Amino acid sequence: MSELxxxxxxxxxxxxxxxTAVALAVYFFDMSYAAGMTILLVTAFVQAGLQLVVxxxxxxxxxxxxxxxxxxxxxxIALVTIFGTLLxxxxxxx
Amino acid sequence: xxIDHSLPLEYSTEENRLKVLxxxxxxxxxxxxxxxxxxxxxxLVNRTGNGPAGADIFEITPVLMETIxxxxxxxxxxxxxxxxxxxNKKAMLSFFAVTLLLGAGFLAVxxxxxxxxxxxxxxxxxxxxxxxxxxxxxxxxAHVTLGIFWGLFIMLQVKQRGLTPETANKSFIFxxxxxxxxxxxxxxxxxxxxxxxx
Numbered sequence: 001m002s003e004l005x006x007x008x009x010x011x012x013x014x015x016x017x018x019x020t021a022v023a024l025a026v027y028f029f030d031m032s033y034a035a036g037m038t039i040l041l042v043t044a045f046v047q048a049g050l051q052l053v054v055x056x057x058x059x060x061x062x063x064x065x066x067x068x069x070x071x072x073x074x075x076x077i078a079l080v081t082i083f084g085t086l087l088x089x090x091x092x093x094x
Numbered sequence: 095x096x097i098d099h100s101l102p103l104e105y106s107t108e109e110n111r112l113k114v115l116x117x118x119x120x121x122x123x124x125x126x127x128x129x130x131x132x133x134x135x136x137x138l139v140n141r142t143g144n145g146p147a148g149a150d151i152f153e154i155t156p157v158l159m160e161t162i163x164x165x166x167x168x169x170x171x172x173x174x175x176x177x178x179x180x181x182n183k184k185a186m187l188s189f190f191a192v193t194l195l196l197g198a199g200f201l202a203v204x205x206x207x208x209x210x211x212x213x214x215x216x217x218x219x220x221x222x223x224x225x226x227x228x229x230x231x232x233x234x235x236a237h238v239t240l241g242i243f244w245g246l247f248i249m250l251q252v253k254q255r256g257l258t259p260e261t262a263n264k265s266f267i268f269x270x271x272x273x274x275x276x277x278x279x280x281x282x283x284x285x286x287x288x289x290x291x292x
Contacts, residue, residue, distance in 0.1 A: 074122030078129030085133035
């Protein structure tokens with residue numbers, strides 16, 4: 001039975017619950033916007049990385065390079081889209 | 095078809111390996127899809143008009159339930175793939191079943207949340223904020239709904255045909271999709287709900 005619960009994945013799961021608990025701090029404690037956003041950015045991206053490496057087996061085959069390049073490219077375009085939009089729609093640099 | 099027995103079943107042919115790579119490329123496109131939704135959300139989050147703001151309508155209990163249920167389902171499908179690699183079909187199908195049940199539980203909470211929003215006057219047409227909120231949440235929820243049916247059909251195939259290179263490959267790709275939905279939810283949880291309630 002225990003072979004069905006590999007240590008790596010159990011630890012990954014516990015760590016993801018811990019990250020969720022840390023992120024909840026921004027709700028339960030009074031803190032500045034900057035401090036709250038820093039906590040959320042760190043916990044969200046660590047959580048995403050954890051899923052990618054522990055659960056999605058991203059680095060397992062010889063396609064590792066292609067898979068990571070593709071993910072980084074997707075994330076890069078995502079960040080450019082989001083921050084580009086913020087830059088011209090919210091922060092006012094038209 | 096050349097089968098390499100040194101690799102896990104889902105990668106055992108070149109076609110299978112390339113299908114996994116192809117699915118990662120699809121997930122790259124999905125990242126960008128959700129990025130456009132988040133970009134619109136951050137632009138419109140303060141355009142509440144006469145409607146409520148996020149802080150007025152978000153409640154921590156259902157959001158936390160959804161998060162824990164989805165995180166757990168991401169864990170159980172990971173265990174399902176692990177069991178598949180041990181060629182334990184029964185354990186694999188059980189883990190997949192638990193995953194899909196948790197997915198259904200997530201959807202139940204989300205649907206009741208949507209009903210609640212509409213009930214308190216935060217429908218799709220109330221303000222720019224509520225419309226992008228419900229569009230972003232709804233796009234994720236639609237993905238979960240699709241995933242539940244997809245997973246169900248995969249389970250049926252594994253049950254009927256057993257663990258072959260094809261069914262193992264399909265199951266593994268489905269697990270990638272499911273983990274990805276969990277990743278998207280983490281960003282919704284952090285940057286829509288928690289940021290809104292901060």
